[in-house]
Each structure stands twice: as structure tokens, then as C-alpha cells.
Amino acid sequence: MTIRYPSGQQPPNAGRAGQPIVAPHSSSFAKRGMSLEKEINDANRYYLATEQAVIYKKPTPIQLVKVDYPKRSAAVVKEAYFKRPSTTDYNGVYQGYYVDFDAKETRGKLSFPLKNFHQHQVDHFRRCLAQGGVCFAFIRFTTLDLTYLLPASDLIAFWDQQGRGGRKSVPLTTIKDRGFRVKAGLNPVLDYLPALDQLIAANQAKGADHE
Incomplete structure (x- = not known):
């Protein structure tokens, strides 16, 4: 099966039997986030098995271009395109709250x-927050081995300032001040629910202040 990207290019190793499909980026960029992503996925499986939370990674949308039907009961995809995800990587439910986040390193x-x-x-974060969702950016500083949940509201504030000529990054000092530290655990290795509890409590406190 041929899978193409939105630019029309094929991944470098396309067409090699048994070889994984690799996005056409530098190797360092392509691998960015995979370690954090795996730890989050492992944590989500643990939370699901222990009935603590139901959070999933959203599948990457694929647009089918060419499909053969050698048999009526079977279809063979010959060509497809990876489509850019329209939202964030993860969503689900935790203690009655809709949770939505993206992971970056x-x-x-x-x-x-x-x-x-x-x-x-x-934009997706804005819409979810408007409906009362709990949204955040899962950020890891790999060199420092630090992981934080940064509330989406703070990310949006910096994003908007960037559009008005502000800085193009969020200082680590700000993330430490406004975010919630995710500490290493045993099972799961990345136990982020305590940090999520802190974020929810902070949101509730803000809501009480506005009543």
C-alpha cells in the first residue's frame, strides 16, 4: 500500500516490505515526543485497567485514495494520505470531567x-475550555528531565501575545509557576493523575473566586 503525505511526497522508506513508514522529517524531529507519548499511553492503559480514567490517544486521520476490491468481502487499500490532525492528541473522561491535551517535548x-x-x-483548546473542559499541554524538558501540565489557558495567553509581537516561547520559570509537576512513579512510570487533580482543584478555586 502506498501512503503519501499532504505534500504529495512519499516517506523515505516507502515501498520496502516490512519497513515502518517514517515521516519526511529529520530523524531527531521525527522521534521527538515518542518517549513521552509511550509513557502517556502506558499510563492511560493502567488507568483504564484500574478504572481510574478513560483517556485515549486519537488515531491519525487517513484519507483513502485508491482501494481495490479483489473480493466482495475484502478491500485492499492501495494508496492513502496522512491528513493533518484537526485537534489534539488525547481526550477522555476523568471523575466526570472531559479531559483534552496534547503532549510535546x-x-x-x-x-x-x-x-x-x-x-x-x-483553537480546539479554546472551544473545549468554553464548554467547561479540562485542557492542558503535557510538556517535557528532556534535557532537564522535567515534565509539567501547563493549563491550556496559559498556553493560549502566550500564543495570543506572540501574535501581537510578543515572545515566541513560554519561559520554564513560568511553566514552573503556573504548571503542575508530573513526578515519576512506579506503576505507571508517568503517573500524571495527581498533577491533573491539582489542575482541576485550581480551576475550581478560580471558579469560586468569580462567584
Whole structure:
């Protein structure tokens, strides 16, 4: 099966039997986020098995271009395109709250580059927050081995400031101040529910202040 990307290019190793499909980016960029993503996926499976939360990674949309039907009961996909995801990577339900987030990693030591996000993701956060969802950016500083949940409202604020000529990154000091630290655990290795509990409590406190 031929799978193409929106630019019309094929991945570097397309057509090799048994070889994984790799996006046409540099190897360092392509691998960014995979370690964090795996830890989140493992944590989500644990939370599901222990009935603590139901959170899933959204599948990457694929547009089918050419499909053969050698048999009436079977279809063979010959060509398809990866479509850009329209929203964030993860969503689900935790203690009655709709949860929505995206996971990013950076090798930077002083700040998180906003270029790691896209306008459609920020717009999605806005819509979810307007409906009372709990939204955040899962950010890891790989060199420092630090992981935080940054509320989507803070990410949006920096994004909007960027559009008005502000800085193009979120300082680590700000993430430490406004975010919630995710500490390493045993099972799961990345136990992020305690940090999520803190975020929910902070949101509730803000809501009480406005009543």
C-alpha cells in the first residue's frame, strides 16, 4: 500500500516490505515526543485497567485514495494520505470531567517553543475550555528531565501575545509557576493523575473566586 503525505511526497522508506513508514522529517524531529507519548499511553492503559480514567490517544486521520476490491468481502487499500490532525492528541473522561491535551517535548533548557503547537490546536483548546473542559499541554524538558501540565489557558495567553509581537516561547520559570509537576512513579512510570487533580482543584478555586 502506498501512503503519501499532504505534500504529495512519499516517506523515505516507502515501498520496502516490512519497513515502518517514517515521516519526511529529520530523524531527531521525527522521534521527538515518542518517549513521552509511550509513557502517556502506558499510563492511560493502567488507568483504564484500574478504572481510574478513560483517556485515549486519537488515531491519525487517513484519507483513502485508491482501494481495490479483489473480493466482495475484502478491500485492499492501495494508496492513502496522512491528513493533518484537526485537534489534539488525547481526550477522555476523568471523575466526570472531559479531559483534552496534547503532549510535546523540547530539548531546550530555558523555555518551550510555541512553534511546537499549531493554530488549529489552540483553537480546539479554546472551544473545549468554553464548554467547561479540562485542557492542558503535557510538556517535557528532556534535557532537564522535567515534565509539567501547563493549563491550556496559559498556553493560549502566550500564543495570543506572540501574535501581537510578543515572545515566541513560554519561559520554564513560568511553566514552573503556573504548571503542575508530573513526578515519576512506579506503576505507571508517568503517573500524571495527581498533577491533573491539582489542575482541576485550581480551576475550581478560580471558579469560586468569580462567584
